[in-house]
Amino acid sequence: MTSGLRVVPVEDLPEVRPGDVLADLLAAACSIETGDVVVVTQKVVSKAEGRLVAVADEAAHRALVEAESVRVLRRRGRLVVSETTHGFVCASAGVDVSNVEHGWAALLPVDPDRSARRIRAGLRARTGVDVAVIVSDTFGRPWRRGVTDVAIGCAGIAAVVDLRGTVDALGRELEVTEVCVVDELAAAAELVMGKSASIAAAIIRGVDPAWLRPSSVNAEVVSHPSEDLYR
C-alpha cells in the first residue's frame, strides 16, 4: 500500500466567521506538502466571505432562492432545482441553512474559482508550499438517489483531464475521455468529512502531478446551454 492516494480530514479547523482568512485557519490546522489537494467545503468559504443572509421565515427563504436563480428547472413541494448565476444546477440555488445559525442562510460564493485561487495564494504566502485547492458543495443529481460532493471552484489543478487521443490497453483510441477529476476529488474528500462532524476540509495526497495546472470549474466543467442536452 505505498502508491495511491491518501484522503485525510482536517480535524482542527475552528468555527469560521465572516472576515476570517481561510488560508490562515487551514495553515494552522494542518500540515501540507507540495502537490497536495486541499478540499474546502462551500459552507466555510461562504461564511468567511460573509455570504450570509438573514431569513425570517420560509417565504423569505423562497424569495432568496428565486433571487439566486437565473432559471428554475424543476419544482416539487418545497424542492426547487434551479440554475444559479454561476451556471450550476442544484437544489435551492445553493442556498443552505444547515450548519448555519438559526435565522440565517449561506449563499454560494460569488466566484468559487476565485475563492479557491485566493486560498491557494494565501497558503503559498504563509507556508511556501504549492497546493491545489478545490471548493466543494453537495449536489443531488438526476436519476440516482443520494447526494454527492462536487467541485464548484478550483485552483492549481485541472478540472477536467482530457484523455482524448490516448490509447487504451489494447491500442485503440479511447472514446469516453474527459474525466472530471475535481468532482471525483471532491467526492473522495466528502467520504472523510461526515456531515455532522463539522469537518469542513480534507487533504488529498498523491494525485498525478500532471494534473496540477491552472484551470477553473467555470471554464471547464460548467456546460454551455448550446452543448447541453438537458436545458
Added chain:
Amino acid sequence: MTSGLRVVPVEDLPEVRPGDVLADLLAAACSIETGDVVVVTQKVVSKAEGRLVAVADEAAHRALVEAESVRVLRRRGRLVVSETTHGFVCASAGVDVSNVEHGWAALLPVDPDRSARRIRAGLRARTGVDVAVIVSDTFGRPWRRGVTDVAIGCAGIAAVVDLRGTVDALGRELEVTEVCVVDELAAAAELVMGKSASIAAAIIRGVDPAWLRPSSVNAEVVSHPSEDLYR
C-alpha cells in the same frame, strides 16, 4: 496523516477473459484486509461474465444500444442517452467498445449487484477476509462536463448513508442527508486507475465501519420514475 482513507490501485490484475473467476484473480493480485472496499470496473466484470457481443459495424452497434435500452432520453449525433433495463441512465446504454477487442462490445452485467455479491463471496471463501465490493462504471451527467465513475453494483456496504435526523454542528436537524457513498467511493477509485493504464480495480481502506452492511445499488440508488423529477 494517520486517519482517513487510502486508495490504492490493483496493478497486477491480468487481462480478464470470459469464464475467469474475478475473485481468484483479485485475491492473487492484491492483499486485502477486513473492512476494505474493493472497487472493480464494469469492464472486467462484463468480460469475466462473458457479456461480449460481436459488432460488425456502426449499424450493429446502434442496434445493440437500442436493444439494451428500455427508453431513449436524448439523442445528438452519435450520442444516445438511454435508460437501461437496470434503470441506469447513461450513454449508449452502457454498451462499450473501449478496452475491448476490435469488433466486439461489452454489455453491462445482467445484475451488477449480484456480480458484486459473487466477487465478495469468492474473496471471503479464498481469503477468509470480509470486504465490501463495488462494481463501477463511467457515466456522464447533465449540466456538467466530463465523466465520473459511479457504482452500478455493490455488496457488503451501504449504497446510501442516511443521515436524516442527525444534527449538524450547531444542533439543527440536517436537511440534505442521504449521501451516496458508493458513488463517492467509485469516484475515488477512478482517480488511481487511469483510463489507459489498464488498471481495473482499486482498494479503499479506512471507510467508516458503520457503512458495512447488506445493500444494493438497485434498491438504494436507482430512483423510481414516480420520485424522479427528470423522467
